Structure formats: structure tokens, C-alpha cells
Amino acid sequence: MKPLHILTWLVGALVTIFAIGGLHWGLAQIGWISFFDWSFYFEVSAAGLLQGVMYSLVALGFVLIFKASGIFNFAQGSLVLFAALTMVGLMELFERDFGIRLHWVLAFILTVGVMVLVAIAIERLVLRPLVNQPPIILFMATIGIFYFVDGFGQALWGSDVKVLDIGMPIASAVSPLGVRMNVYDLIAAGVGAALVAGLGVFFQYTRIGRALRAVADDHQAALSVGIPLKTIWTIVWSVAGVVALVAGIMWGGKAGVQFSLALIALKALPVLILGGFTSIPGAIVGGLIIGYGEQVAENFIGLEIGGAIQDWFAYVLALVFLLFRPQGLFGERIIERV
């Protein structure tokens, strides 16, 4: 994406947010909704967008694996849980057995190592034997991985809700431009943005990144120029593991590390439908739209009809997209020449 592109998108997003705000204001004027207040609207929007970054992070893990190997990795959610559990587990383990308070940065690095091992194991034990099988078989295999990783993680580290403390403020807020925002959410969004930017640079400018994109485009051709698919797959799953870890820390740090983390994968699905399964920018924009949309719907429309819109809003939006734009907002354009 070129800077001009990004600028266009930013302006477009702001205009849209104002327009939707205006729409609600109008609805309030004619009495369809009972309450509208601009500053509250902006607060809700900001909270929704920040929440959306978290969705984007989870969706990103899916996109990486889908692009490189055409596999819809159902197990991504369990990787999020497993990564967060491992990190907390390691910190607890060191504290209990060796009396060392492991700094969270060290715990993070150790957990990255574990996620790489998991990636290697998945490639060796699952992907390699199933190479050349139809996508549905691989999808089923990832369901298997989901339950295995899920059970294995809990067997290893226990299934009680754990507190992940990386020294971030949970409840404090700041108010730039008069819009109240949660500091934790802001930091999480910043980390997410940095991670995405880092991945972008990695994909665009490194030899391995180029090879990853080559494999995503045409894996036979990649094989023919000597790019080893096994290595590339291991790298992709490792990267997806690290993305899962970051997502797990951000979610787990806020809500505690527990089984429900694995289910945020279900939130990623509508994000993917919105953004397109093959697009990294799509995962980001899709996450933002869903985070924002569900908060605004919950707080303004939801009030009128008794709430709980948040639970299904994303899916309805995804359904609408499936009907009108099945490839998603950014679904990779299929290049066809005659």
C-alpha cells in the first residue's frame, strides 16, 4: 500500500465515522433512538476501533497461513490460548520452582521459542504427511490440531483462569481531543500496529518474505526455483504463532487467560469474510470495521431493542458481505489476461 492509499483510506474512514454519527443523530431527532450525544459517540467509536485492532491481530494469523498454504487454519484460536497459557505458565513455573521472578520480556522470548517448536511439530506431524491432499482434509486436520493444542495446553498448564501481568495499566484512561480512551487499549493497538508494520517490511523487503509471497502465489513454481516449501511452511506457522502470542497477551492481559480466548477465533471469521482471506490490509480494516460497528450498534441501536447486538452483529455484517461482495473488501484480485 502506498502512502497516498493509506491517506485516502484514513480520510474515508473519518468521513464514514462522521456520516454514521450523523445518521444516528438524525435517528435521534426523529425519535427512533432515544439518546444520542456526539462526545459519547466518539468515545464508543474509539473503544470499538481499539477493540477492532485485537480482532485484526487474530485474523492476521489466519491470513498468513491461508495465503502461504491455502489452509483455513481453524487452530489459530487455540494457538492464541496456548501461547498465552505458556507465557503465564512459564512465569508461574519460574516463580514457584526456582523462586525467580521471570521478567515478562524473557518469558515472551521463551514462549516465542515454544511457538516455533509447535510450528515445526505441526509441519512434521500433520502438514507433511497430508501434502497434496484436498483443502477440506487439511481443514479437518486443523480442527484436530485445535482440540489437541487446546487440551495439551490445559493439561500442561492447568485450566484455571490465569492472570497475565506485564505491568500495563488496566483501568486508567486518557482524553486526547476530549475523547476518553482506555490506556491499555491504546497500547495494545500501538503494539498491534507495530507488529503489522514489522510484518509488512518483512514480507516486502527480505529474501524469506519474498519467498513466502512466491509460495503464496504459485507453490509449484516456488518449488521449481528451489524454494523449500517445508521450510517456508514452518516459518509461516511460526510467524502465525508469534502473532497468536501477541494477540493472546493483549487479550489475556485484559480479560485473564482462559479457555474463552480460544473462541475469539470465531470473531475472526467475520473479520476475514469482510476483509478477504488473502489480504493483510483486509484483516486490519475488517477488524476495525467490526470492532467499531459492534460497539456503535450495541450502544445506540442495542439500547432500543434490548441489547446483546454485540453477539451477532459481526455475523450479520459478514452475511451481508457474502451476499454482495464474496471476495471481501480486499480479496486478492485474480489476475486474468487474455
Add this chain to the structure above:
Amino acid sequence: MGQERMGMGAAAALGAPALLSVNNIEVIYDHVILVLKGVSLEIPQGGIVALLGANGAGKTTTLKAISNLLRAERGDVTKGSITLAGERVQHLTPNDLVRKGVIQVMEGRHCFEHLTVEENLLTGAYTRSEGAAAIQQDLEMVYEYFPRLKVRRNSQAGYTSGGEQQMTAIGRALMSRPKVVLLDEPSMGLAPQLVEQIFEIVKTINEQQGVSILLAEQNTNVALRYAKYGYILESGRVVMDGPADALRQNEDVKEFYLGLSATGRKSYREVKHYKRRKRWLA
């Protein structure tokens, strides 16, 4: 029907040692479909060898057996051997083979559509570890052979023309610094003039870089003008081989593959009929 030999194999005929030899290989897909039934051929050091044959004769299969892209298609070499400079190579991965200097340019070009032309070329250098300077130098070399690619370097490969994609595919293979290039139907779907232009460049590369080339083609006419030696495949067997000049003069080759005969051009239907009868009698 045995193999009709007009030469002693490409290496002896061209007076150069065989760099790569394929000895009586048999290839089976999916454990049951027997496609190659004993194919032998040689690629002499620095030579251009043509592998000719109609649709489904087994040209691509032979090339993939050498580059070992076969395994990814559930194909397997079940008999015979393939040697590179005397060393057996059929158990190596494509990655190892590219490192050893054997690379295939696949039929239908297979560029990375969403990568730019230059990025496509750079992926060809994936297996190399000499550092950026050497690779940059080779990039310039490829641009010298294919000036058109330099113009298009920043375009997405998917949006370039068929000829440019073929050039990209060949250039990409060159970036691996190969000893042997297995070139699968480079003429496919290209205008005759462009075919000629690309073959000229391939010949120049062969002469200047000493790269040996195995050229699989249906376009017998062009292939035999650029190759020094040819093998003709029919239903998974080599049915004839010899120096290119001799093949061009051969009556059967003229008739079946060049579309000419003593009595002039034959219609495709007649040829097919004759072929069927010949197979019946054999």
C-alpha cells in the same frame, strides 16, 4: 517397436562428456499410472538437446523426473537412474538440485503473478548465498539478455504479456546460476517471431554462459534448428534419436513432426490414420 538410432546418444555425437544422463527410467503416477516406459537420454556439457513429441508423449514427465518436481505430483521414478556428472541425483529435493545447478522452467511459465518482474527474478536466487553484490550483478546480466525485462522490472508479472512472462521465467532460472536448464515448451502460445527471438536469446545464453539445455518442444521445426541433437518421445518411450540435422532429413520425422513428406504436406487426418495403422502393425 525398438528405438531407431541414428546416433550414439547426444554426448558421443557432440563429442562432449554427458553432464546429465537419464538411464532407462520408468515413471509411475499415483502408484498405478505408468507414463514413462524406459526413457534414456543424455545432455552433453554445453549442448542444447531437444526432447520432441506430441501431446501426452511424456516430455514434461521426463523433465520433472530430472528436476524431481514429480514427487509433488505423486509421481515416482520406479526404475532406472538419473546422474549428474556421474552422481545419482534422483533422491534429491528440487531445492538440492537447484543448488547443484539443475533447474526447470515450467511449461506455461508459472510466474509469480503478484510479484514484480524484478522480484520474480530475485526469487530465482533464493538458493544462493554469495551476497547481494553478486546477485545484483546477475540481475544486470539477465537484463542484458532480456532488455524488455528491464523496462518492465517494476510491473506485476501477472500483468505482463505472454512473451515477457516467458522471458521472466527463463531469467528467473538463470538467476540460480544453473549448469543445466530444463526448458519446457517455451514456444507455447507465442507468436512465431517472438518464439524466434526467445530461442535466439536462449542460444546466446547457452554459448556465452556454457549452460546446457534440455528443450522439450512440440514445435519440432524450431527446436531442431536450435538444438544439436534430438530425442523423439512417443507414449513414454524414446522412439528415435539423432543429431538435429539427421532428424530433420528423416522421412518419418518430416511426416509426423514437421508436417512434410516426399509427396508434400499431409493433412492431419491422414497422418493420424497412418500413425494408428503403424501402431497397430507394430
